[in-house]
Amino acid sequence: IALLTSIMQITRNLTTEGLRMNRKVSKAIFPVAGLGTRFLPATKSVPKEIMTLVDRPLIQYAIDEARAAGIEDFIFVTARGKSALEDYFDVSPDLEAALESSGKNDLLEILRSTNMESGAVAYMRQHKALGLGHAVLCARKLIGDEPFAVILPDDVIAAEKPCLQQMVEAYQETGGAMVATMEVSPAKASSYGVLDIRSQNGPIVSVKGMVEKPPLGTAPSNLAVIGRYILTPQVLANFDQVGRGAGGEIQLTDAIAAEVTAGRDVFGYRFEGQRYDCGSKAGFLQATVAFALARPDLRDEFAAFLTEMHSVKQAAQ
Numbered sequence: 390i391a392l393l394t395s396i397m398q399i400t401r402n403l404t405t406e407g408l409r410m411n412r413k414v415s416k417a418i419f420p421v422a423g424l425g426t427r428f429l430p431a432t433k434s435v436p437k438e439i440m441t442l443v444d445r446p447l448i449q450y451a452i453d454e455a456r457a458a459g460i461e462d463f464i465f466v467t468a469r470g471k472s473a474l475e476d477y478f479d480v481s482p483d484l485e486a487a488l489e490s491s492g493k494n495d496l497l498e499i500l501r502s503t504n505m506e507s508g509a510v511a512y513m514r515q516h517k518a519l520g521l522g523h524a525v526l527c528a529r530k531l532i533g534d535e536p537f538a539v540i541l542p543d544d545v546i547a548a549e550k551p552c553l554q555q556m557v558e559a560y561q562e563t564g565g566a567m568v569a570t571m572e573v574s575p576a577k578a579s580s581y582g583v584l585d586i587r588s589q590n591g592p593i594v595s596v597k598g599m600v601e602k603p604p605l606g607t608a609p610s611n612l613a614v615i616g617r618y619i620l621t622p623q624v625l626a627n628f629d630q631v632g633r634g635a636g637g638e639i640q641l642t643d644a645i646a647a648e649v650t651a652g653r654d655v656f657g658y659r660f661e662g663q664r665y666d667c668g669s670k671a672g673f674l675q676a677t678v679a680f681a682l683a684r685p686d687l688r689d690e691f692a693a694f695l696t697e698m699h700s701v702k703q704a705a706q
């Protein structure tokens with residue numbers, strides 16, 4: 390009996406280890422090929438992802454979050470006019486040498502912390518902005534047969550434990566496909582993908598359907614999909630059956646919803662943290678204020694300025 394018990398234990402351990410291996414998430418896709426029309430005219434020449442919150446471009450926050458979650462391969466789906474983004478990931482030997490020789494070691498350290506290892510970054514082109522789903526599909530050849538993450542850099546999430554790391558940890562237990570989710574007001578639900586909820590267990594939501602941009606008043610819940618995903622190659626295969634969806638675009642939500650239809654698991658993950666929609670002007674400005682106030686070197690001066698602005702505005706009313 391003792392022998393049988395230890396064989397069963399070993400089998401269980403091997404199965405758990407096998408699942409862990411299958412659920413290792415080491416690749417992330419960053420779709421950055423959108424037109425960014427809400428930021429025109431700036432986005433005529435500056436990619437939205439290069440716009441800065443205080444002194445770091447949006448894309449840097451996304452990279453840092455991916456690294457914290459154990460991502461090793463970074464796949465950018467880019468487009469015409471995004472070369473500033475590709476340049477950003479090159480090392481800058483001249484700048485590094487100048488900072489070194491002038492003894493600006495703190496700046497040198499900041500600069501070096503943004504360097505990417507050779508071979509860790511790949512670029513795929515999306516020739517036409519046909520939608521987020523299409524952008525993700527453009528990276529299909531680089532994904533192979535393992536789960537992968539998708540990060541939308543214009544959703545910036547301030548959190549003690551980075552959002553993708555929270556999800557990767559939860560994913561070890563759940564498998565399936567997973568999307569980040571948060572509550573939004575009924576009025577805003579029609580701007581998002583929305584979850585149809587089967588059941589909830591703490592932060593994990595079992596999903597029985599998903600709708601992209603439901604018309605006002607028809608959303609199946611108040612849980613919206615936010616720009617962090619852990620997906621399987623099967624989701625990419627679903628695009629063979631998925632046509633154009635909401636807004637005439639090829640929607641990622643529809644390919645994930647096809648998983649539910651096929652009887653496979655899809656989960657929402659209610660992350661802890663504050664999300665800023667930096668794809669919109671109001672969200673970008675809110676993030677700028679929040680991130681500036683969180684910086685010890687700026688906090689006091691900036692808070693005093695905001696207080697003064699507030700008093701001036703109140704006096705004028």
Ligand code: UTP
Pocket residue numbers: 420421422423424425426427428437466515517518519520521523524541542543668
């Ligand atoms: P958005 O819906 O914010 O669209 O895309 P957008 O084009 O960037 O911005 P607006 O709405 O015109 O202002 C969400 C994410 O999907 C990417 C975007 O780059 C962004 O990261 N995306 C969208 C693509 O990569 N390709 C597409 O065809 C559409």
